Amino acid sequence: MRLGRYDVTLEPRTTRPAFYSSLTAAGAILLALALASVLFLSAQTPLLEAYRAIFSYAFFNPNGLLATIHRSIYLLLCTYAFLVPLRAGLWNIGLPGQVYAGGVAAFAIPFVFRTQEAQTLSLPPVLLILLMVASAAAAGAVVGGFAGILRARFQVSEILVTMMLNSILFWLVAYMIKEGGPFMSPRGEGESFALPPALHAPLLWGVPFTAVLALGAAVFLDILFAKTPLGYRIRAFGQSPAAARYGGIIPLALSLLVFLLGGGFAGLAGYHYFAALPGVYKISGNYGYYGDLSFYGIISALIARGSSLGAVPIAVLFAGLSLGARFAQGELRLPFGVDYALLGLLMMTFVASHVLYQFRVAWRRVPSLALRHAPTQLPPG
Template sequence: MLKLDIGRIKRERIIIISGRRAVEISLLSIATSFVLFSLVLMYEGADPLVAYQNMFSFAFDPKLGLSLTIHRSVLILFTTLAFIIPLRAGLWNVGMEGQFYLGTIGAFFMAYTFASLPSEILIPLILLGAAAAGSLYGAIAGTLRGKFNVNEVVVTLMMNNIAFWLIYLLVVGGPWAGIAESSSRPLPKSAHAPYIFNTPFTSFLAIALAVVLFVFLTKTTTGFKIRVLGHSINTAKYVGIDEFKMSVLVMSLGGAIAGLAGYHMWAGDPAFLMIPRPEAYKAVGDLTYWGIILGLVTLLNPVPAIPASFFMGSIIVGATVLVRRLRLPFGFDFLFLGMISITFAAFQFFYNYRLKVMKK
């Protein structure tokens, strides 16, 4: 009997994924999203190659987009790190947005309160304020989780809204309101962040922080405890690791890092706060959510998070030319960003499974 039997594809589970495979998958997923978006561009009658060339030449042009690219990339790097640390202990911090706003509040509070101090003292104080405020905000979720086993995703997500309206109240018609609509009073000259090689010093701070966190996770005793807890709560209990202490620690650490993102975003560079109208506020807060995607893509490793953040930053900035310069329909830049994040998410499949073509 003649039977046509076409080989089928079957998935096999991967128990431990290698770093090399993770890099390959990320590159493959980026390539896929570019190919898919090319189809959309062609449908609109645009030449994909021209579009991509325009995007990157804008994003990396020192006269045009480069400073914005760096600025956004650093923001994303901070939030990626803020997501990575808690998840290494098994806690999902999706409250980077709230901690980021709280960090902003902390920074501006310090800057306004101690405006008369010289830069050398004031700027560290501002940084400290940002980190402390974000850290306390994160610690709430960590405490609830460690003490009462309250789900940290729900807590952090809901606290994001509270944080936004808190900052909104302060800036729009509140005590910090400036002359321009929904902007704060500018910070005093002494609070202006220093530049190194014409880039905000926070860029170097973020990169250094990524390296320090890598060492912290892989070489220190506390980092070891965090990793064990993240792998297995039962093992952690078995070897006497205090789950409560660790939960509070990682969430405050994550919160502190997200707080620094708040410092970087406003206090660091423009030196004043600008809150868009509430219906549009998502534009800034949403950027913090790239931390989740990049954190997962980099397998929670702070070092690859550096290039990943800069890549995403360049696309976020570069994609704006699609609408402005190439006159593509409104929202095309966001469409591209959405496609990238969906492809990243879809390719997570290959972190867990390997496809195998079956012989007949």
């Protein structure tokens, strides 16, 4: 493209230093926040007050801070669920479905052992809690692995399959908890039975133990991708499946593995939200909202460019933003859905930053001689 005396082209970047990844990530997030001002202005809300309300509730209010921590754990687990397949070049957008599967499987344990009404437990509570965690992770992994195996075996688009599974599991949860479904609460309010207090997830300093899982997984995944042969295979497969096959990497096993692992994390996220959060301990009627929230996990994995440690601050920030936006919405009488709008804006600025990450804008001055018209006629005389 010609702009005045300059020739402007987009050229692929040959090197992408780490600081540049952080720079584009920060740029994308700041730009999304700036664009969100348009929403506040159109609702005739003072800008500074809106941002102050969001951040002060999310990070400086004791209740808000605790809620932010709880939500960060959830978003982090969702982030890993998307991140692991992404490193292999696959898109796991089945996070909501895998989260629902995890929630249902966790509640299936007390249901099967008949502990939801009677206070007498047939097994020690610690064992039951471990079983709940394991079954949630396994259910998420099975749902994810199903998409993975179809992708690997038949080249079925994993995007379509995981999306179909989202809808299927959404209605499965509705069936389980509504209109006389097996998990319906005895009071019948369109939500599941509440977990007996003995099965509440143990708290460490007021935070469920899932926090340890979420932070430990960040370190584990970072080491997996940076230092182990398996991580290398996943990355190689993500960069070029054809080249990876020549290198002796089996696509079937690898696609299945990343989806099993990813689905397992999403299942744990389901366990965390429905069975480990103080004050919840049930599958609530608005479970669909938590499914939607899991899309923040997609964006934080994308913005972190597949780095699990890098995703930690991003997920915490998104947790705070989505909570604070809900709070500010009530406080300042904004229209519903600021958190959804922010989700959309973040995705848009990510795509824009992705272009700048992959390409650099090259400005080249066109030699001035080339611009000057050569005389076509001899001057008179």
